[in-house]
Amino acid sequence: MTLRGMRRLEARRQMEESNFLLSKARSQNLNPPVDFRLLDYVTAYDDNLMCAICRCPFVDPVVLAECDHYFCRDCIRQSWGSTYSPSGPRGDCPQCRTPARLGTRSATSKILVNILDDLLVKCPKHEEGCPVSVKRGEVEDHMNIYCGYAYQECAGERCELPVRRKDADQGCLHFGVSCFDCHETMQKSTLENHWRSECAVRRVTCPRCNMHVLSKDLDSHNSETCEAVSIPCPGASIGCTSRSKRSQAQTHAKSCTFAKLAPVISSQKSRMDEQEAAQKLLSRKLEVLETGFGVMQGILYPKVSVEADDLAADESRIPFLDNSASERTLPPHHPRMFSGDSSGNALSPFDFPVPPTSRPSSAAPGVARRASPIGLPPSESAAALRQHDPIEAYNTNYDLASPGLPPPSTSGGPYVSPLHHLLSMHESLRDEMSRVNSALQELDGRHSMQTLNENLRTREEISYLGAQLAGLSRQVHWLTSTQLQRQSRSATPSAVAGSSSEMAGTSVEAAVNAVSTAATALRGAARMVSVGQGQSSSGSHGPMRRENSAEGRTKL
Amino acid sequence: MAGNKRLMKELAENQSTPPPGCKISLENDDDILLWNVTMTAPSDSIYAGGNFKILIKIPKEYPFKPPVLNFKTKVYHPNVTNDENGSMCLGMLRPDEWKPPNKISDVLKLVRTVLAAPQPDDAVEQGIADQYKNNRKEFEKVAKDWVNKYAK
Ligand SMILES: [Zn+2]
Ligand SMILES: [Zn+2]
Numbered sequence A: 001m002t003l004r005g006m007r008r009l010e011a012r013r014q015m016e017e018s019n020f021l022l023s024k025a026r027s028q029n030l031n032p033p034v035d036f037r038l039l040d041y042v043t044a045y046d047d048n049l050m051c052a053i054c055r056c057p058f059v060d061p062v063v064l065a066e067c068d069h070y071f072c073r074d075c076i077r078q079s080w081g082s083t084y085s086p087s088g089p090r091g092d093c094p095q096c097r098t099p100a101r102l103g104t105r106s107a108t109s110k111i112l113v114n115i116l117d118d119l120l121v122k123c124p125k126h127e128e129g130c131p132v133s134v135k136r137g138e139v140e141d142h143m144n145i146y147c148g149y150a151y152q153e154c155a156g157e158r159c160e161l162p163v164r165r166k167d168a169d170q171g172c173l174h175f176g177v178s179c180f181d182c183h184e185t186m187q188k189s190t191l192e193n194h195w196r197s198e199c200a201v202r203r204v205t206c207p208r209c210n211m212h213v214l215s216k217d218l219d220s221h222n223s224e225t226c227e228a229v230s231i232p233c234p235g236a237s238i239g240c241t242s243r244s245k246r247s248q249a250q251t252h253a254k255s256c257t258f259a260k261l262a263p264v265i266s267s268q269k270s271r272m273d274e275q276e277a278a279q280k281l282l283s284r285k286l287e288v289l290e291t292g293f294g295v296m297q298g299i300l301y302p303k304v305s306v307e308a309d310d311l312a313a314d315e316s317r318i319p320f321l322d323n324s325a326s327e328r329t330l331p332p333h334h335p336r337m338f339s340g341d342s343s344g345n346a347l348s349p350f351d352f353p354v355p356p357t358s359r360p361s362s363a364a365p366g367v368a369r370r371a372s373p374i375g376l377p378p379s380e381s382a383a384a385l386r387q388h389d390p391i392e393a394y395n396t397n398y399d400l401a402s403p404g405l406p407p408p409s410t411s412g413g414p415y416v417s418p419l420h421h422l423l424s425m426h427e428s429l430r431d432e433m434s435r436v437n438s439a440l441q442e443l444d445g446r447h448s449m450q451t452l453n454e455n456l457r458t459r460e461e462i463s464y465l466g467a468q469l470a471g472l473s474r475q476v477h478w479l480t481s482t483q484l485q486r487q488s489r490s491a492t493p494s495a496v497a498g499s500s501s502e503m504a505g506t507s508v509e510a511a512v513n514a515v516s517t518a519a520t521a522l523r524g525a526a527r528m529v530s531v532g533q534g535q536s537s538s539g540s541h542g543p544m545r546r547e548n549s550a551e552g553r554t555k556l
Numbered sequence B: 001m002a003g004n005k006r007l008m009k010e011l012a013e014n015q016s017t018p019p020p021g022c023k024i025s026l027e028n029d030d031d032i033l034l035w036n037v038t039m040t041a042p043s044d045s046i047y048a049g050g051n052f053k054i055l056i057k058i059p060k061e062y063p064f065k066p067p068v069l070n071f072k073t074k075v076y077h078p079n080v081t082n083d084e085n086g087s088m089c090l091g092m093l094r095p096d097e098w099k100p101p102n103k104i105s106d107v108l109k110l111v112r113t114v115l116a117a118p119q120p121d122d123a124v125e126q127g128i129a130d131q132y133k134n135n136r137k138e139f140e141k142v143a144k145d146w147v148n149k150y151a152k
């Protein structure tokens, strides 16, 4: 048998084998359905469009109504496996473990589907040569109708083998040929692919630069080395629109400001992206910490309404850590005093027991009573009731607080130790704070009472002085008028008149003196009152005021 | 297939921006299901200076099933079994705890955290855990010895 004959035989055998394989492929489908997860996306897509399971833009997205998480329908089904129920697939959300199911409410909004369908992808056959990019929503149409690299049935007579769409009009290509260059035998329909990607011998001339390159390297030659291909300036990303042949690109780049700036700007951009990512991470961390803090706060400072109900129980449950120590040290500030007071729902400071040494004087309970609201809810009025008997509350507290005494377990077991420690510390601080607060209130009340008293007395003195002044002026008036009368009546008896007029003169002088003294006294009193008022507003001490008023009285 | 694409994506991501202290490669170039990680212990941990080789076996069903981690370098740690497997017990890798959205880089970050801060209450080596709790000095001494012996 000749060499030629052997080759032909071999070619037929191979042809039969590949025909069998191809027909098997066709009996399934000429073009396998497009796997959307294998597509290469041309447009950059948002992370929010990415399924957490397959890390691709959603394919047929569904939303779990129970927790609002989105997944591809296939991904969620695969994740749930065979847990199937008549009402639809069900399982736990892969992201948050909320029990959920796929039902009629699982369809996502049209707008999301549209956004996904508009993403630009490369044709699934791009590795075999199809240069087209299409919208994802149209990729199946492209494959079934337009793509030159998709398969369809051969047009040849009695041949049902698949052929690429672009080759369909060349008649049946299902016969054996051998490559002119490497002499490998294959079907005509696959020859082009062989040249394109396999043949290690065939060389072609680059249509642009006339260089001889390996046929399978032509693509990479075009995209990477061909001197004649025009490429965009390296500064294209920041605005340079110029394109030049690869051989002249260097010259342009040297003179182009954009090209010089591009690396700087791109490094800045990557740094910015990095920072943004870091910031995203940090803000997420912060969020976690904040929620944790909130929870902690919830544990440390339970809701006021609950606390008011349970206050009595709380006070008996939580022993003080170290009362003697906490009495000496004052906390600089107390978060609860601010958060609680500003909510307007807080306990008034008098809800807390007051140590006997700094118990308010008789004036203070009055102030306290005025401070407490009228229409108290039952729970708060209980607290208000207790405030009338601070000593008793205080005493019961101290009994419980005596060190070494285990906490009376009114409900539940003993506290978990660190929490218990914190709670008791917090409780003792709060108690101390409230004690200081009530002492301050008491001092303030005493001050305002004193100021009020002093003012009253001064006012009385002023009115008394005024009355005296009026009496004096009446006297002066009377004296002058009698004097005038006497002068007019005894104009002739001048001897008597002389002495009497002298007398009248001295008496008038005395009266005027008295009036001026009274006026000074009055001025002093007025000054004193103003000083007293200033003091009451600034809330300083009383003794000086008393001194002042004493001074005023001595002046009188 | 979907998992494979995701895995390729993750591998590319992990190789271009590896998680802190990790170097990732494939054990065999043609097997994407077997990853080879070299983890450098945090410099402020007692394992500082140690480089630990970790083999990650990824099931075909990934991401629906968790990967399996094995320390190939011996490490004296309450959460790593002291045998030739060097399995690390991690909550998130338990089949019932595993969530498909978890990524391998997340797993590696957690591994490094646990390496630096042992969790004696979740220990697989109870003896080491007890020593960690009761005799920290001795524990640290042995751990450092092992780092010098095996992980340099
Ligand atoms: Zn998905
Ligand atoms: Zn969820």
Ligand SMILES: [Zn+2]
Pocket: A123, A124, A125, A126, A130, A131, A132, A142, A146, A147, A148, A149, A150
């Ligand atoms: Zn195409």
Ligand SMILES: [Zn+2]
Pocket: A154, A155, A156, A159, A160, A161, A171, A172, A173, A174
């Ligand atoms: Zn044909």
Ligand SMILES: [Zn+2]
Pocket: A179, A180, A181, A182, A183, A184, A194, A195, A198, A199, A200, A201, A202
């Ligand atoms: Zn060839």
Ligand SMILES: [Zn+2]
Pocket: A206, A207, A208, A209, A210, A211, A221, A222, A225, A226, A227, A228
């Ligand atoms: Zn060329």
Ligand SMILES: [Zn+2]
Pocket: A233, A234, A235, A236, A240, A241, A242, A252, A253, A256, A257, A258, A259
């Ligand atoms: Zn330019």
